[in-house]
Amino acid sequence: MSVTFIRSTPEQLTEELAIINSNPDYNLLSHGKAVLTAGELQEEHLQAQQLGAERKLIMQDDTPIGIVELLPLYPQDGYPWLGLFMINGSKRRSGYGALAWQAVEQMLLQRGIHELRLAVIAENEPAHAFWKKQQxxxxxxxxxxxGLNVIIYEKQLDIPILS
Structure with missing residues (x-):
């Protein structure tokens, strides 16, 4: 079982929307509703591009199973940030999240990025547990x-992940 990444383009909006809407609990926390529209997703893309973020689909074979959005340098604090990391709801709790994260981490290390920050919505207990497990x-x-309350986490990426 392995994953690869492809650059997300407007042509993949349908695939991204399916992944995002397969996680209604997250959507409720982050947007106050279970299902997002294509227009709302396009607006998120635009905001991310304006910050310099790069968005990729996480692929297993030819199937998109997740989304990762990286901001190499957040201007407000000078740190690289993970803006979004989401696995299709049908693949959750099956090891794909950890597998995809390990691949993201290797990609970042190859680019010379050795630390990363992310923010988790305060009420998103599954995400807190996942990121703590990833060190x-x-x-x-x-x-x-x-305006959402979040908890900021960071990791030194050259520290190996312990199972």
Whole structure:
């Protein structure tokens, strides 16, 4: 079982929307509704592009199973950030998240990125557990650009993941 990445383009909007809407609990926390529209997803893409983020589909063979969005340098704090990491809801709890994260981490190390920050919505307990298991450490609470309470985590990427 392995994963690869392809650059996300407007042509993959349908695939991305299917992945995002397969996670209604996250959508409720982040957007206040279970299902997002294509227009809302396009707006997220535009905001990410304006910050310099790169968005990729996580592929297993020829099937998109997730989305990863990386911001190599967040201007407000000078850190690289993970803006989004989502696995299709049908693939959750089957090892794909950890597998995909390991591939992302290797990609970042190959680019010379050795530390990374991310923010988790305060009420998103499954995400807190996942990122702690991936050796991310608590930094501080904050409020994100949409006004949600979040917890910021970071990781030194050259530290090996322990199972």
């Amino acid at each position: 991310f450490h608590y930094v501080k609470p904050s409020v994100n650009h949409t």
